[in-house]
Amino acid sequence: MAFDFSTLNKQYIDGTWRDGRSGKVYVDQNPYDETTVAEFQMASIEDVDLACQAAQRAQKEWAKVNPFEKRELFERAVQIIDDNTESIARVIADEIGGTFVKAMIEIMLVKNTLKEAATYPMRMDGRIIPASIPGKENRLYRLPVGVVAVLSPFNFPFCLSMRAVAPALACGNGVVLKPNEASAITGGTMIAKIFEEAGLPKGLLNVIVTEIGQIGDSFIEHPIPKVISFTGSTPVGRHIGEVASRNLKRVGLELGGNSALVVLEDADIDQAVNASVFSRFAHQGQICMCTNRVIVHREVYDIFVEKLVDKVASLKCGDPREQDTVIGPLINHRQVELLQKVVDESIAQGAKLAYRGPVEGNVVGPIVLTDVSEEMTCARQEMFGPAIAIIPVDSEDEAIRVANNSDFGLSGAVHTSNLERGVEIAKRIESGMVHVNDGTVNDEPLVAFGGEKASGVGRYNGEWALEEFTTVKWISVQHEKREYPF
Template sequence: MLDFKSLGKQYIGGEWRDGSSDTTYADKNPFDESTVAEIRLASVADIDEAYQSAKKAQVEWARINAFEKRDVLERAAQVLDSYTEDIARLMAEEIGGTFLKAMVEVSLVKNFIREAASYPLRMEGRIIPATIPGKENRLFQLPAGVVGVISPFNFPMVLSARAVAPALGAGNGVVLKPHEAAGVTGGLILAKVFEEAGLPKGLFNVVIADIKEIGDAFVEHPIPSVISFTGSTPVGRHIGEVASRNLKRVGLELGGNSALIVLDDADVELAVNATAFSRFTHQGQICMCTNRAIVHRDVYPRFLDLLVAKASSLKSGDPREQDTLIGPLINHNQVEKLMSFVEESVKQGAKIAYQGEVKGNVVEPIVLSDVTETMSCAQVEMFGPVIAVMPVESEEEAIRVANNSDYGLSGAVFTRNLERGVEVAKQIETGMIHVNDGTVNDEPLVAFGGEKGSGVGRYNGPWALEEFTTTKWISVQYEPRQYPF
């Protein structure tokens, strides 16, 4: 059985131990504010030890037979599956995740690990013709070396595993720094899973640290050649700058302000159901969440009425109850920030079509109507259960409004004419967009990533394999070469 007591440690060099920082972090349950774990944080010295350990273990991991690597990763998926109920309980207690959200998350992580299990068998080389007589050019796809992964609190296990599993599958060592508010579900559970699966000790390390203490040490460290970060756009910009100064490659999956477009010929009920799922799952704390519903004026009244009815029907409260759909935000600071966006938008002219109660860190759904593109709720990423509904007069206006954002992560288009939907989707400046489906989608075989302020790089499938490998050219001169001098 997994519990906070057994997992509330750092995982460095294959050992479970306290960090060497003087600071202890109180890991709080966001629903009732109880302390679920106290974790002695990692210091800069611990981070160095973790990277050194990953580097040393990676040399041996790279030599292990590809089929043996595959077997380790496949066992990890099986171990994870055996802990599904424990993980759901821990997610409820640590991050306020509902049972439904936990089931979705565990399923995604299993699929990511299974896809990564195929990577050792896909590390292919090529032989390319040479211009020099008697020469053979060989191209090898090799591990990047050591990968540093930084993950957020909202979908912690998915957003850690999405980088950790393919990095390991591609033959790398990994050091993961999960958000301290999700240290267990975002990192230490994965450490336990891979440990039980037989991953070599020291190859995968988890450090939980306070950024105020470690600064940029995790990114600046000379060992990692790739840094994978998921989180806010401002922090992502900083990490990209620090990594580039140190000549490191980066994968950045950043914020979103996803638009869900409802055209005049849409199935409105389908669009409403997709909007509710895409906005209110995990209390709206997902980067892909629908932030803006951009609705054609002809169907706007019906869409708004149905959305209000749906929002008002969702049960909120204790995430440990399996029928709860709206749990708490991660902390009270997030509640205050969210409500300030709502208040500012109302002052700017938005109307409240529906507003539930705020109980502690639980914010019940809020539907803002008659929103215009200059209002705060349409411009920022609202990380909570608030949806901005925006009326438009035409398809052309819908496209323009959707693109009026600094972000470009996900999107959706609803129409009964599928090819019309595809043509509209092509014009939206976003890395991912879905016709007649919600904005929250992720699959292990499909490229995941954003445009503009939503990041650079792509995860999943062959794209992740490219992100975490490097190509080496080795030429072989079979006969003496004639040099010009």
Template sequence: MLDRRQLAHQYIAGEWRDGRSSRVYQNLNPFDGSLVAEIRLASIEDIDEAYRAAAEAQTVWAQVNPFERQAVMEKALRIWEGYRDDIIQLVADEIGGTYIKAAIEFELVKNFLREAATYPLRMEGRLLPATIPGKENRLLRLPAGVVGILSPFNFPMCLSMRALAPAVACGNGVVLKPHEEAALTGGTLLAKVFEEAGVPRGLVNIVVADVQEIGDAFLEHPIPRIISFTGSTAVGRHIAEVAGRHLKRVTLELGGNSALIVLEDADLDLAVDAAVFSRFTHQGQICMCANRVIAVKDVYDAFLEKFVDRVSKLKVGDPRDPQTVIGPLINRRQVDRLIQVVEASIEQGARAAYRGPVDGNVVGPVVLADVREDMACARDEMFGPVVAVMKVEDEDEAVRVANNSDYGLTGAVITRDVERGLRVAMRVETGMFHVNDGTVNDEPLVAFGGEKASGVGRYNGEWGLEEFTTLKWISIQRERRQYPI
């Protein structure tokens, strides 16, 4: 059983302890406001200690036999599976995740751990031809060193582990800064799993800190070679700028304004199922969620009627109830921001085809119909259970509208003609796209990432292996070289 009192600490240099900040963060349940944990925050000095511990442990870990590293990763997977019930409950209490959401996220983390366990045996080298007689060229794949990870509150276990597991498996040290509102699920829980799995002390470090106090110290520290960030595009731009000044590599998975296209030949029941899943999973607090549903005029009215009917029946409320589909948003700021977007869109001419009530941090689902491209709900990423439904003339206009966004994370199309769906997929400017499915998909073997303002780099599979390693060329001159001078 997980000891939440232990998890309510920093994990630095292999020790569970308080941070050195004078500030104590109260981690509150977003549904009922109850106290989940009190955490004394980390200071700049704590961050420095964490990075130095990671660097020292990494030199030891990188020399461990790859089969032993694989065994540690496999043990971490077994430990994770053993905590399932505790984890499901913790997701509900800390971030308001429903049972459905927590179960999905739990399985995603299992998949990431399972795939990462293969990485130690895939750190392969190559022998390459040489233009110079007697030369042997060796290309080695090596750990990058130390990785700094920043993760968000919405899918904290998944989005932390997606970087943490491959980074560790590849032989790196890690300092992870989770969002303070997901400090346990996105941070110390994962440290507990790796501690029990037997990684060297100091290899994995968790610092829970307020950016207002630490500034850019996490990014500017000289030790980390790579910064991995998942979160908003605005923050991602800043991280990229700071990292660039210090010549650090970055992997950025940022915001989205994904579109789900419903063509005139669509199976409307499938379209409704896909749209409900794509928009309302975890209250719409997923970067892959379908912000916009774009329906061709021939099926617009029929789709909207079926969609509203289905949305109106979604169970809203306590995330601890297994039947609940829509629980609370993470905090009141997110609620207020979402309501402002809804009101602004209605003032611009959108029609509220369905609008659920607001109770504390729980926002009932909202379906905005007759949405135009210039409306707030079509332009902005809405991190909540609100969806913009748009009518277009035909397939060409649907593609144009889908591409009319700064973002390019994911998308989907519903059509009975698979080849037509593939053509649409090729025309929409995103890093990922799905035919006859929803926009929310993540696979451990498939490259995950976006285009445009949705990010830089790719996670998962062989691409995750590349992101957290570096290449080194070593040449061996086996016979006397004749130099030109």
């Protein structure tokens, strides 16, 4: 199977490729050269309903499929990705401006997700629990929830769509996926094609491509999906959570971040610099876990800044299709403008500009802001782009306080030569994930992934994804006649 843009610009509903019914066209553009990648006839509210109904019908049969057969399907999906790595990397570059390194990381993460999901059909086990009533047997069964609705973002769409889609399917559910329209192929129709080629039953996975203006809240209000999985901004996540709660739906929300990387006075400075640069400038800083703030002990502040600026200045910017490019384009002009606004505001507030690369189209050269205080805009807001804020502190306690002075709590990191000191500091940082002597950008298929505070609720990966996409049902069996009080 070879991926061809011309075959992936349709809705995928009930196992068929078709145009949407909204009457509106979405033009999917390459963010680097602004050429047209594909055009989609966008989906309507009617398409949403058809997709949900198809998933519900197909799920009833899918739940009966032998778990060994389900496992083999996910193994075939991994092989399809292996056979098409080059084509997938090209799609990631052309549609969302992902560099070669970014594409390889994303493809690796997707394969790991699928391999872990392949184990879930074998883990839909139950328990027998003692009963207080004579002659009773209490059984607990782990069952699919039915249909899962998935909304994914534009930044890591192949990975972040698959992170919910694969576990949900593997647990026996039907799925309706709405990717961000800017990543409709990478985060949506390409995934449908992979599963179609792998032999997934028709109707079980549906992909709708549209703008919220065409469907409103119909996707999250629809009565069929029982779980809503959303990855994206905190304001949108809050809205989805509110609407879902009114409709008594479960939600998994992986939202924004403002990750802090702490560099203590005894840190390996070169290692801390490398971790900071990778964790900030991977995929142009368009990753929710990206290091937004580097909090550096004043004893090593100057040398850290000097080494970081030297490394940042060496990063190649430009065409993501060239394999040595590190910083490609932001997704659109709006994101470029938003980033520059935050940077300019922070400079006006007293931040110093240690380095600023040129801006060419949607490609923004790296930006390093120093002498940042915790109340500046760049320290308060998530900068979804290649800009980093460096904050000096005088002590370990101050570093922890500054790290926690944020509404967000997704990821974090601590650099120190004393590993147990690092662990104790990590425990005090209010974040769902903290890494000692590493960067803030990490994802493992077996480890709980998720944030605290405004960074979301719920956890993905491993046994935690199994919990998110299943329900537990109590069935009791009364083996002996029971005596009732009346």
